[in-house]
Every structure is written in structure tokens, then in C-alpha cells.
Ligand SMILES: Cc1cc2nc3c(=O)[nH]c(=O)nc-3n(C[C@H](O)[C@H](O)[C@H](O)COP(=O)(O)O)c2cc1C
């Protein structure tokens with residue numbers, strides 16, 4: 001399929017992370033046009049493009065930017081832009097490549113976005129384990145300062161912007177935007193109830209936009225090519241291209257950019273290089289570890305866009321989506337499992353992660369994730385009874401939507417979907433145990 005590579009066009013070029021090569025490839029070339037536009041015009045282009053946030057929820061970026069109160073309603077407070085570079089979800093590894101290979105593209109996106117949002121201090125909040133990427137980002141930021149793309153009076157426009165790279169301590173929960181803000185402020189990295197939404201009251205109780213790395217890196221292309229060119233790619237409700245990080249039992253794991261709406265079967269064959277010889281597709285988690293697992297059959301008839309994945313159902317009721325064979329596009333972490341996969345073992349491993357990473361504020365999540373993990377260990381070890389599967393399902397249903405942040409649902413959906421689609425494998429592990437037989 002022929003389509004413009006918005007994010008990956010220059011990947012693989014030697015020294016792309018250094019300013020001279022980045023500039024040769026057009027990075028920072030969109031700044032003069034952006035500075036010639038009114039801030040509201042930039043926001044309008046982003047709104048018209050239909051760009052949806054690439055951090056997982058797919059919320060329209062321009063709409064989010066529109067929630068920032070106008071200057072007269074800010075009580076003199078500054079607006080902040082935070083780039084969410086936490087990327088700690090199992091199976092998701094696209095942002096780290098973007099920052100490692102083309103850091104100046106992200107910086108250019110942040111400059112243009114800051115101009116649109118009246119931001120004069122912006123941050124890249126990066127996961128603690130990515131210290132080597134943080135160092136590369138810092139080098140790129142320093143180069144951008146030296147060239148006059150950051151700092152005072154950028155390119156003579158009168159616009160000032162300072163950009164800081166902030167390294168977290170390595171906690172998955174700090175990827176949640178409100179936890180990220182608390183962590184940046186020097187507080188414990190724990191989520192907060194919304195509202196207030198960060199766009200109205202975020203970092204230092206000031207209006208704050210949190211956007212994903214990939215989201216911000218798209219902005220220069222939008223300025224150069226316009227909203228209509230972006231909308232011409234993808235589907236009407238999921239426009240543009242998206243990065244997918246493909247892993248698991250495939251011949252070519254990696255990060256691939258494809259237009260949204262791309263057929264999953266084609267992605268598996270062409271981009272991922274297909275399965276290993278003699279293997280059959282069993283399951284795919286299409287959007288990072290937090291989304292429901294799909295059977296091979298359901299995946300192969302899906303397209304890679306938000307609506308197709310959700311079977312055109314509203315996102316709130318994950319059980320309906322799971323029953324319809326769907327999932328979520330999430331962050332695009334495409335985890336492929338062939339017929340050698342033990343689904344009980346896989347889910348147990350996943351729940352170990354969630355039980356460990358729960359921040360502990362909400363009882364359903366703090367206690368529930370640990371219980372689900374313990375039950376799964378017993379199922380895996382053939383020590384559980386059929387009734388335990390009912391308890392497991394009940395726990396997942398009672399965690400979902402009953403917590404402060406979406407982490408609870410992220411831990412529940414893998415359990416709900418595995419028990420729905422791979423029930424036989426779980427039953428097989430418990431059926432020998434007479435206690436509670438028939439209950440499941
Ligand atoms: C537990 C948890 C972890 C998250 N991790 C990330 C992350 O690593 N990167 C990210 O961009 N968004 C992450 N999010 C989503 C953010 O809260 C937020 O929606 C996102 O950064 C907004 O950016 P976008 O509008 O560009 O998608 C996470 C959410 C939760 C609940």
C-alpha cells in the first residue's frame with residue numbers, strides 16, 4: 001500500500017538524531033509557517049485533522065487542546081505542555097524508537113504545539129529505565145537551544161519556550177496523566193480523580209496538556225501538509241497513520257507505521273512477516289497488554305482502527321466488546337501468540353505485572369489485582385477448583401470501572417477476555433478438582 005510515512009520516513013538514516021541531519025530532512029522547517037499562523041489557527045488545523053491521541057484512549061487532540069481556558073479565565077496562571085514518554089505497558093515500544101531515532105521531530109512538534117497552546121515551559125516526562133534515551137533527548141534539546149529553536153524569541157518570532165527532560169523513577173502508573181503530573185511535581189506518582197481534568201487544572205494547579213510522544217510528533221506534518229491531507233489517510237473517524245509495535249511469535253518483530261483501517265490480516269503477513277513455519281495463529285492482544293485478547297478468527301476479520309477494533313460499540317462496556325469478539329486499538333502494541341502458547345501461563349504472567357504495579361490507592365485494584373494473580377497461580381499449578389474461575393471472573397467484573405484510574409480496567413480486561421475466549425484451557429486446568437465442580 002502506498003501512503004506517506006508521517007513518522008518513520010527518515011528512520012534508519014545515520015545520525016538522524018543529530019541536528020544537521022534532522023534539518024536536512026526538513027525537521028524544524030515547519031516552524032516559520034507555524035509562527036506565521038495565529039495560535040488558534042494551529043489548534044484549528046489539529047482539530048480539523050481529526051488526530052486522535054496515541055497514548056491509548058484515542059481522544060481527539062484538537063478537542064483536548066480546546067479545553068484550555070482562554071487567558072482571561074486563567075487567573076494569571078501559565079499553561080504547561082507535558083509529553084508523556086513513560087511507555088511502560090508490556091507490548092508497547094513505539095515511542096522509545098521515535099525518541100531514539102528522531103528526537104528533533106518530537107521537539108519540533110512540541111514547539112509548534114506550545115505555540116498553539118500559549119505554553120512557555122514544556123516537559124518531556126520519560127520513564128526511568130530510558131535514561132539512555134533521555135541523554136539523547138537532552139543532547140537534541142541542547143542542539144535546539146544552540147540553533148535558536150528553543151529559548152527566547154525563537155526565530156525572531158517573539159515566542160519563548162523552555163523545554164526540560166524529566167526522568168521518572170520507573171513506575172507504570174506514572175504513565176497515567178494525573179500520576180505523571182504528581183510525579184513531575186515531586187509528589188508520589190499516584191493518579192487523581194477527574195474532574196478537574198488537567199487541561200483545566202493540572203501541573204501546579206495550572207492548565208496542562210498531556211500528550212503522547214507519537215501524538216506530538218505528528219503535528220509538524222499537519223502544519224506542512226494540512227488537515228485535509230491527513231484526513232485523506234485512514235478512515236473518516238480514525239484518520240492518519242499509526243505506529244504499531246509488533247512482538248511475539250512473528251518473523252519480523254518491530255515498529256511499523258500503517259494507515260489506520262489497515263487490515264489486521266495483511267499487517268500480520270506483510271509487516272510482521274507472518275508466523276514461523278508450521279505454526280498456527282492462536283491469539284493476538286492488539287493494543288498493548290491492557291486491552292482484551294482476541295482469538296485468531298476475530299483478529300483476522302478486523303481492521304486496525306478504533307471503531308473496527310471495538311466492533312463499533314461504545315468503549316465503556318468492555319464485556320459487550322469482548323462478547324462481540326472485539327478489543328481496543330489502545331497504544332498499538334500488537335502481541336502475537338501462536339498455537340504453542342499456554343494462555344493460562346500467559347495471563348498469569350500478565351497479572352503478576354498488574355499486581356506489582358497497582359499504586360494501592362483503590363481497594364478493588366490494590367486487593368483485586370493481587371487476588372486475581374494468586375488465583376491464576378493456583379489455576380496454572382492445577383490447585384484451583386472450577387468455582388475459583390467464577391471468583392476470578394467476579395473479581396475482574398468488580399474491579400472494572402470502580403477505581404480512580406483506568407489501571408483497574410486494564411488489569412480486568414485481559415482476565416475477562418481470556419475467560420471468555422479461552423475458557424476451555426482454564427477449565428482443563430481445574431476440572432480434575434472435584435470441589436465446586438459444575439460451578440463454572
Ligand atoms: C496506567 C496507565 C498508564 C498509561 N501509560 C501511558 C503511557 O505510557 N504513555 C501515554 O502516552 N499515555 C499513557 N496513558 C494514558 C495517559 O493517561 C493519557 O491519556 C495520554 O498520555 C494522553 O495523551 P494523548 O491524548 O496524546 O493520547 C496511561 C494511562 C494509564 C491509566
Ligand code: SF4
Pocket residue numbers: 173190191357358359360361362363365366403404405406407408
Ligand atoms: S486503579 Fe489502581 S493504579 Fe489506579 S489509582 Fe486505583 S489503585 Fe492506583
